Amino acid sequence: xxxxxxxxxxxxxxxxxxxxxxxxxxxxxxxxxxxxxxxxxxxxxxxxxxxxxxxxxxxxxxxxxxxxxxxxxxxxxxxxxxxxxxxxxxxxxxxxxxxxxxxxxxxxxxxxxxxxxxxxxxxxxxxxxxxxxxxxxxxxxxxxxxxxxxxxxxxxxxxxxxxxxxxxxxxxxxxxxxxxxxxxxxxxxxxxxxxxxxxxxxxxxxxxxxxxxxxxxxxxxxxxxxxxxxxxxxxxxxxxxxxxxxxxxxxxxxxxxxxxxxxxxxxxxxxxxxxxxxxxxxxxxxxxxxxxxxxxxxxxxxxxxxxxxxxxxxxxxxxxxxxxxxx
Amino acid sequence: xxxxxxxxxxxxxxxxxxxxxxxxxxxxxxxxxxxxxxxxxxxxxxxxxxxxxxxxxxxxxxxxxxxxxxxxxxxxxxxxxxxxxxxxxxxxxxxxxxxxxxxxxxxxxxxxxxxxxxxxxxxxxxxxxxxxxxxxxxxxxxxxxxxxxxxxxxxxxxxxxxxxxxxxxxxxxxxxxxxxxxxxxxxxxxxxxxxxxxxxxxxxxxxxxxxxxxxxxxxxxxxxxxxxxxxxxxxxxxxxxxxxxxxxxxxxxxxxxxxxxxxxxxxxxxxxxxxxxxxxxxxxxxxxxxxxxxxxxxxxxxxxxxxxxxxxxxxxxxxxxxxxxxxxxxxxxx
Numbered sequence: 001x002x003x004x005x006x007x008x009x010x011x012x013x014x015x016x017x018x019x020x021x022x023x024x025x026x027x028x029x030x031x032x033x034x035x036x037x038x039x040x041x042x043x044x045x046x047x048x049x050x051x052x053x054x055x056x057x058x059x060x061x062x063x064x065x066x067x068x069x070x071x072x073x074x075x076x077x078x079x080x081x082x083x084x085x086x087x088x089x090x091x092x093x094x095x096x097x098x099x100x101x102x103x104x105x106x107x108x109x110x111x112x113x114x115x116x117x118x119x120x121x122x123x124x125x126x127x128x129x130x131x132x133x134x135x136x137x138x139x140x141x142x143x144x145x146x147x148x149x150x151x152x153x154x155x156x157x158x159x160x161x162x163x164x165x166x167x168x169x170x171x172x173x174x175x176x177x178x179x180x181x182x183x184x185x186x187x188x189x190x191x192x193x194x195x196x197x198x199x200x201x202x203x204x205x206x207x208x209x210x211x212x213x214x215x216x217x218x219x220x221x222x223x224x225x226x227x228x229x230x231x232x233x234x235x236x237x238x239x240x241x242x243x244x245x246x247x248x249x250x251x252x253x254x255x256x257x258x259x260x261x262x263x264x265x266x267x268x269x270x271x272x273x274x275x276x277x278x279x280x281x282x283x284x285x286x287x288x289x290x291x292x293x294x295x296x297x298x299x300x301x302x303x304x305x306x307x308x309x310x311x312x313x314x315x316x317x318x319x320x321x322x323x324x325x326x327x
Numbered sequence: 328x329x330x331x332x333x334x335x336x337x338x339x340x341x342x343x344x345x346x347x348x349x350x351x352x353x354x355x356x357x358x359x360x361x362x363x364x365x366x367x368x369x370x371x372x373x374x375x376x377x378x379x380x381x382x383x384x385x386x387x388x389x390x391x392x393x394x395x396x397x398x399x400x401x402x403x404x405x406x407x408x409x410x411x412x413x414x415x416x417x418x419x420x421x422x423x424x425x426x427x428x429x430x431x432x433x434x435x436x437x438x439x440x441x442x443x444x445x446x447x448x449x450x451x452x453x454x455x456x457x458x459x460x461x462x463x464x465x466x467x468x469x470x471x472x473x474x475x476x477x478x479x480x481x482x483x484x485x486x487x488x489x490x491x492x493x494x495x496x497x498x499x500x501x502x503x504x505x506x507x508x509x510x511x512x513x514x515x516x517x518x519x520x521x522x523x524x525x526x527x528x529x530x531x532x533x534x535x536x537x538x539x540x541x542x543x544x545x546x547x548x549x550x551x552x553x554x555x556x557x558x559x560x561x562x563x564x565x566x567x568x569x570x571x572x573x574x575x576x577x578x579x580x581x582x583x584x585x586x587x588x589x590x591x592x593x594x595x596x597x598x599x600x601x602x603x604x605x606x607x608x609x610x611x612x613x614x615x616x617x618x619x620x621x622x623x624x625x626x627x628x629x630x631x632x633x634x635x636x637x638x639x640x641x642x643x644x645x646x647x648x649x650x651x652x653x654x655x656x657x658x659x660x661x
């Protein structure tokens with residue numbers, strides 16, 4: 001089986017879908033001649049040319065809206081809009097929230113909006129406050145949007161292909177820290193359905209829920225905990241909206257304990273929603289209240305030591321796991 | 328102006344290929360919009376229509392003159408003052424009135440409301456409520472048709488106040504950069520809600536905002552349906568044949584308030600009366616009479632017909648059911 005970086009897996013997904021369907025195109029800042037700010041679109045412009053791999057001006061609201069309008073015409077166009085980072089996509093939230101997310105509903109189903117907005121999300125390393133935001137909770141708050149957050153090359157490819165083929169606006173959030181992360185990707189086509197979570201490590205004592213780069217933090221914590229005889233299950237929901245509630249509840253019913261890790265802020269986060277659902281649906285199965293590890297509730301500082309302090313890490317996860325185990 | 332016209336030996340539309348039938352259709356559409364909306368205002372007063380309701384009265388020539396030269400496979404985007412353009416595109420007065428009443432028989436099944444009329448089958452893409460929010464979508468529609476090798480064009484109505492939004496400039500830039508087949512029709516009615524344009528916009532010549540992007544541009548008398556038709560025909564040709572955008576400033580005026588709750592203290596009665604002397608329907612009607620396209624009795628007959636149509640629309644809307652509670656979660660996703 002081929003071993004690919006996440007950026008290569010995403011590139012393959014885009015390439016295969018563009019080959020399969022001439023209505024699929026990609027636009028964004030530096031996606032064409034520059035081969036992508038993070039080299040995700042490497043080689044696509046050379047292969048498909050100006051028509052289908054489109055460099056845009058730096059104008060996020062504008063090109064997001066052009067993508068949405070193109071998707072809505074119903075003439076077989078399926079845009080992929082690359083956001084250089086989700087921090088910049090904030091400029092396009094009017095287009096995404098007020099327009100893409102509402103077109104189908106307001107028109108009583110006349111419009112479909114088959115579009116994917118994708119790019120890196122969440123803090124990276126020493127980028128300062130404006131470039132270090134995890135915004136999945138803001139997006140997942142909005143009915144009409146689908147939010148996907150892959151954590152491995154295998155998932156990234158199969159999930160993105162499903163996203164491109166879906167008739168709804170999909171928010172696809174990657175991580176710049178993970179683009180070089182390697183993993184096995186099989187030859188041949190496969191799709192990972194929207195709304196399907198995955199158990200990344202089976203365990204019986206506690207469920208650790210994490211997505212994108214927090215999955216690696218969870219797995220590292222699980223390895224450490226194993227040394228102390230604690231067998232942790234690591235669950236990656238993969239899609240945050242719609243959430244694979246059944247998988248989460250099933251896991252918690254088995255382990256009776258849960259820790260959620262996210263590198264977004266704590267207030268009204270996706271983790272808050274997951275914790276609430278576990279507390280209301282699986283209350284009788286819980287042996288401890290659900291714990292949540294987040295980024296500190298602050299704009300991200302630049303200094304390395306402060307940034308480290310602000311982010312979730314495996315030590316914090318281990319402490320939280322011990323707390324729910326009363327150890 | 329009137330006196331000069333009378334001396335003309337040619338009708339104002341002589342240079343355009345407009346059949347008598349088409350001229351009458353243009354007049355009828357404007358009149359239908361006027362009567363439809365006058366009735367909508369009454370029904371709003373009776374509590375049959377809720378929420379926001381922005382009337383197009385006074386601006387009918389802009390919408391009808393811009394839409395009349397389009398083909399069936401062209402696309403139309405507009406803002407929240409959308410009833411007039413929907414009717415001009417041939418959406419039924421029954422479906423439009425039922426939408427205002429929040430009924431399941433409405434053009435958006437009662438889910439959209441006054442600001443969100445849609446009919447994809449007619450290329451009527453709505454009906455959007457965020458000032459300056461929809462021009463990017465319209466540019467996307469033009470992008471898509473060009474991408475797919477079709478020769479459809481997209482027209483995008485917008486209020487003059489939206490040209491102060493940042494995204495307006497983003498879209499003019501990209502429309503020109505990528506040579507999109509689109510016509511921006513900026514309906515300059517002089518007021519962004521209650522704020523006069525002179526208090527909100529630097530510079531006097533609105534259409535020159537497009538100059539920075541070297542886009543074809545101009546100002547049109549939006550109270551004159553034939554002038555609108557003529558300038559739009561040129562712009563549509565430019566979009567369809569050369570795949571180039573145009574920015575038109577249509578100078579118009581709304582006779583009613585911004586919405587139903589507008590106290591109207593920001594402008595004088597004299598100003599409104601002055602514009603009412605240039606009523607686009609009366610002006611065009613008298614031209615049609617002068618050139619023997621319509622007689623006085625034919626106009627009266629049209630009035631009767633339209634009155635009956637609007638009455639029927641109200642009765643239809645009133646008798647129609649509200650949407651079933653079961654549809655609350657429908658169409659959030661495709």
